Amino acid sequence: MTTELKKGVFWVGAVDWGLRLFHGHELSTHRGSTYNSYLIVDKKVALVDAVWGPFTAELIENIKEIIDPAKIDIVVANHSESDHSGALPEVMRLAPNATLVVSKRGAESIEGHYHRNWKYTAMKTGDKLDLGANSLVFVEAPMLHWPDSMFTYLTGHNILMPNDAFGQHYATAFRFNDEVDQAELYEEALKYYANILTPFSAQVAAKIKDVLALNLPVDIIAPSHGVIWRKDPLQIVHRYQEWAAQKPEQSAVILYGTIWQGTRRMADAIGEGFAEAGVPYKIVDVAVSDRNDAITDIFRARTVVLGSSTMNQNVVPSIHPLLGEIKGLKFKNKIGAAFGCYGWSGESVKLLEEHLTASGIPVACPGLKCKWQPSAEELEACRKFGRALADATKKPGSPS
Ligand code: FEO
Numbered sequence: 051m052t053t054e055l056k057k058g059v060f061w062v063g064a065v066d067w068g069l070r071l072f073h074g075h076e077l078s079t080h081r082g083s084t085y086n087s088y089l090i091v092d093k094k095v096a097l098v099d100a101v102w103g104p105f106t107a108e109l110i111e112n113i114k115e116i117i118d119p120a121k122i123d124i125v126v127a128n129h130s131e132s133d134h135s136g137a138l139p140e141v142m143r144l145a146p147n148a149t150l151v152v153s154k155r156g157a158e159s160i161e162g163h164y165h166r167n168w169k170y171t172a173m174k175t176g177d178k179l180d181l182g183a184n185s186l187v188f189v190e191a192p193m194l195h196w197p198d199s200m201f202t203y204l205t206g207h208n209i210l211m212p213n214d215a216f217g218q219h220y221a222t223a224f225r226f227n228d229e230v231d232q233a234e235l236y237e238e239a240l241k242y243y244a245n246i247l248t249p250f251s252a253q254v255a256a257k258i259k260d261v262l263a264l265n266l267p268v269d270i271i272a273p274s275h276g277v278i279w280r281k282d283p284l285q286i287v288h289r290y291q292e293w294a295a296q297k298p299e300q301s302a303v304i305l306y307g308t309i310w311q312g313t314r315r316m317a318d319a320i321g322e323g324f325a326e327a328g329v330p331y332k333i334v335d336v337a338v339s340d341r342n343d344a345i346t347d348i349f350r351a352r353t354v355v356l357g358s359s360t361m362n363q364n365v366v367p368s369i370h371p372l373l374g375e376i377k378g379l380k381f382k383n384k385i386g387a388a389f390g391c392y393g394w395s396g397e398s399v400k401l402l403e404e405h406l407t408a409s410g411i412p413v414a415c416p417g418l419k420c421k422w423q424p425s426a427e428e429l430e431a432c433r434k435f436g437r438a439l440a441d442a443t444k445k446p447g448s449p450s
Contacts, residue, residue, distance in 0.1 A: 051112070052089075052112045052115050052116060053225045055088070055207075055209065055270055055272065055278065055280075056207040056209065056269075056270070057207075058090065058091045058092060059088060059089075059090050059091075059204065059207055059209060060088065060089045060090075060091070060112075060116055061086060061087070061088060061225055061272075061278065062087050062088065062089045062097075062109060062112035062113050062115075062116065063084055063085050063086040063087040063088075063101055063105075063108075063109065063112070064084065064085050064087075064101045064102075064105035064108040064109060064112075065082070065084045065221050065222070066082050066083050066084065066085065066102070066105065066221060067082045067221045068082060069082045069083045069219070069221070070082075072133075072219060077219075077245055077246075077342055078340050078341070078342045078343070079219040080340075081219065081220050081221055081234065081238060082219070082220070082221030083133075083219040083220065083221060083275050083276070084220070084221055084222070084275055084276055085100075085101035085102050085105055085109075085133055085134065085274065085275070086099065086217075086272065086273065086274045086275065086276075086278070087099050087100055087101055087109055087112075087134075087137075087274075088209075088211055088272060089112075089113055089116055089117070089122075090181060090184075090186075090204060091116065091117060092181035092182035092183050092184055093181060093182025093183070094123040094124060094180075094181045094182055095117060095121050095122045095123050095124070096122070096123065096124040096125070096126060096179075096181060096186060097113070097122050097124070097125045097126070097141065097145075097148075098126040098128065098186075098202050098211050099126065099127065099128055099129075099134045099211070099213060099274050100125070100127070100134055100135060100136065100137035100138050100141055101133070101134070101136065101137045102132060102133040102134075102136045102137070103132065103136030103137060104136070105136075105137065106136065106137040106140045106141075109137050109141070110137075110140060110141075110144065119141065119144035119145050120144060120145060120146070120147070121145075122141070122144075122145035122148045123147065123148060123149070124148060124149055124151055124179060124181075124186075125138070125141055125142065125145065125148045125149070125150050125151065126151045126152075126186065126202050126211075127150060127151070127152050127156055127160055128153075128156075128199065128200045128201065128202055128211065128212075128213035128274070129156070129196055129198055129199045129200065129213045129214060129274070130152075130156055130159035130160045130162075130163055130196070130198050131196060131214075132163070133274075133275075134213065134274055135160060135163060135164070138150075138160070138164060139164060139166065142166070142168055148169075149169045149170070149171050150168045150169060150170050150171070151170075151171050151173060151179065151186075151188075152170055152171070152172055152173070152198070152200070153172065153173060153174075153188070153190050153192075153198050153199070153200040154172045154173075154174065154190075155192065155196075155197040155198035156172070156198035156200060157170045157172045158198070159196070159197070159198045160198075173188035173190075173200065174188070174190060175188065175189050175190045176188070176189075183206060184204055184205045184206035184207060185204075185205045185206075186202055186203070186204060186205075187202070187203045187204075187205060187266075188200055188201070188202055188203075189201040189202075189203065189257075189260070189261060189264075191212070191213075191215065191253075191257050192253070193250045193253045194212075194214070194215050194247070194250060194253055194254060194257055195214055195246055195247055195250055199213060199214065199215075200213065201213065201215070201261070203266060207269065207270070208266070208267040208268055208269040208270065209268075209269065209270045209271075209272055210261075210266070210268050210270070210271045210272065210283075211272045211273075211274075212271065212272075212273055212274075213273065213274045214246070214273065214274055214275065215247075215254075215257075215273060215290070216239075216271055216273045216279065216286045216287070216290065217239075217242055217273035217274055217275035217276050218235065218238035218239045218241075218242050218273075218275060218276030218277065219238055219241075219242060219275055219276065220234065220235065220238040220275070220276040220277060222276075222277055224277075225277060225278050226277055226278050226279075226280045226281070227277045227278065227279045227280060227281055227283075227286075228280065228281035229277070230277055235276075235277060236289075238276065239276070239286065239289070240293070240346060240349070240350075241342060241343070241346045242275070242276075243290065243293045243349075244293075244345050244346045244348075244349035244350075244379075245342050245345050245346070245379075247293075247294075248296075248349060248379045248380065248381060249378065249379050249380045251293070251294040251295075251296055251382070252294075254290055254293075254294040255291065255294040255295070258287055258290060258291055258294070262287075268283055268284065269283065270283055271283040271284075271286060271287070293349075296349075296381065296382040296383050297383060298349075298350060298351055298352040298383055298384060299330075299350050299351060299352060300329060300330075300352055300443055300444055301329060301330045301331060301332075301350065301351045301352060301353070301443070302324050302329055302330070302331040302332075302351050302352070302353035302354075302355060302439065302440070302443055303331065303332050303333075303334060303344075303347045303348055303350075303351040303353070303354055303355070304317045304320055304321055304324075304331060304332070304333045304334070304355040304357065305333075305334045305336050305344060305348075305354070305355070305356055305357070305369070305372060306333070306334070306335060306336065306356070306357030306358065306369075306389075306390075307335070307336045307337055307357070307358045307359065307365065307366035307367075307368040307369040308335070308337075308357075308358075308359055308366070308391070309359045309361065309366065309391075310359075310391075310423070311423075312359065312391035312420060312422065312423045312424055313357045313358060313359045313389070313390050313391045314335065315423070315424055315429065316357060316389050316390070316391065316418070316420060316424055316428075316429070316432050317333050317355075317357050317389075318333065319424070319429040319430075319432035319433050319436070320355060320357075320389065320418075320432045320433070320435055320436040320439070321333055321436060322432075322433050322436060323432065323433040323434060323435060323436015323437040323438075323439070323440065324436045324437075324439065324440045324443075325436075326433065326436070326437055326440075327436070327437045327440030327441060327444075328440070329353075329440035329443050329444065331351075332347050332351075334347060336368050336369050336372050337366075337368035341371055341372055341375065344372060345372075345375055345379065348376065348381065348384075349381065351384070352383070352384060352385065352443050353384065353385050353386065353387070353414070353439055353442065353443045354376070354381075354384055354385075354386045354406070354411055355386065355387050355388070355389065355439065356369070356373075356386065356387075356388050356389075356402045356405070356406065357388065357389045357390050357402075358388075358390045358398040358399075358401075358402060359390055359391050359392065359398060360390065360391075360392035360393070360395060360396050360397050360398040361398075363395050363397045364397065364398070364401065365390075365398045365401055365402060366398075373402075373405050376405070376406075376409050376411070377405070377408060377409040380409075380410060381409070381410070381411065382410070384411045385411065385412055385413075385414040385439075385442055385443070386403075386406035386411040386412065386413055386414065387403075387406075387413060387414055387415045387417060387418075387435070387439055388400075388402035388403045388406065388413070388417040388418075389417055389418040389419070389432070389435070390402070390417075390419060390420075391419070391420045391421070391422065391423065391424065392419060392420075392421060393421070393422060396419055396421070399417035399418070399419050400417070402417070403417050414438075414439060414442040415435060415438050415439055415442065418431060418432060418435050
């Protein structure tokens with residue numbers, strides 16, 4: 051089923067209600083996703099972005115509802131990742147006269163994925179393609195979130211198609227932002243930003259500034275995932291500006307891995323200390339929690355408290371994937387601390403502190419260790435630790 055955005059501009063993509071893991075198995079998608087593809091019928095016909103390979107038939111069927119695919123003159127591939135390019139071999143087979151329009155880096159990465167002898171035209175920022183009544187204007191957007199990423203803007207209808215930017219993994223019955231649950235929409239938009247765009251926040255802020263400076267009228271922002279922003283479309287741009295600034299809330303997240311519940315009891319007592327000082331917190335048992343949701347919690351919070359029992363002179367294995375993400379996502383403006391139970395050697399707290407420091411998160415209070423199970427006195431020390439961290443959480447300033 052297709053949806054007309056404006057006269058002659060159609061959504062022809064696919065809704066993937068069943069998707070629960072994305073990027074292989076690396077990103078959870080509790081609410082599915084969509085692969086948005088846009089067909090523009092002017093004197094020339096352009097298709098902007100395709101869909102993931104398994105949804106090729108749906109894309110082609112949607113295009114055929116509007117026009118014979120052989121009439122497509124231009125196929126824009128704003129980004130070469132497979133969720134947008136997987137259907138390209140079939141699209142290019144059915145549209146043998148089409149030129150494949152890419153960024154300079156896109157020429158290299160599309161070729162690297164598909165090894166086909168397609169007719170490429172590489173665009174740089176400000177380049178224009180005349181379609182007839184309206185034109186496509188291209189803006190390179192490197193590292194939002196791949197080197198090849200590009201935005202396409204349709205003049206006349208004032209539609210910005212920024213590919214992954216401003217997207218959400220959110221399968222819905224309707225295509226527009228004013229037709230869906232706003233809390234769900236923003237939960238998914240934030241999760242998308244936190245998990246995918248955080249390390250590129252400087253580029254996000256700079257690119258938004260560049261695009262706003264062009265003073266292009268924007269009636270619609272049509273990303274490549276999730277709903278299309280037609281009601282107050284700049285709301286998501288302003289939200290991205292806030293997220294790119296990485297100014298966390300005055301809150302904490304306590305993430306722990308435990309073996310026999312001692313570290314969990316420490317986590318609860320530390321949380322009580324935060325609450326006594328009036329700082330909201332969440333506790334996440336990393337072994338049984340969704341890693342990507344935990345990352346969203348970390349993105350929002352000022353203070354990241356990591357806990358682990360010691361196992362084999364190390365942290366528990368279940369916390370390793372999260373530690374890797376914390377380092378790779380390069381969070382800013384956070385403080386941290388570590389805690390954990392141990393039986394004999396007790397290395398985990400020191401290792402967690404070293405990891406926080408290596409991740410650019412300064413340690414705000416020296417770590418807390420308990421041998422075997424925490425005693426009543428040690429649980430009181432955990433509450434004190436929580437209160438001290440709460441005070442540090444409330445202090446203004448940016449330690450990193
Ligand atoms: Fe939606 Fe970077 O692919």
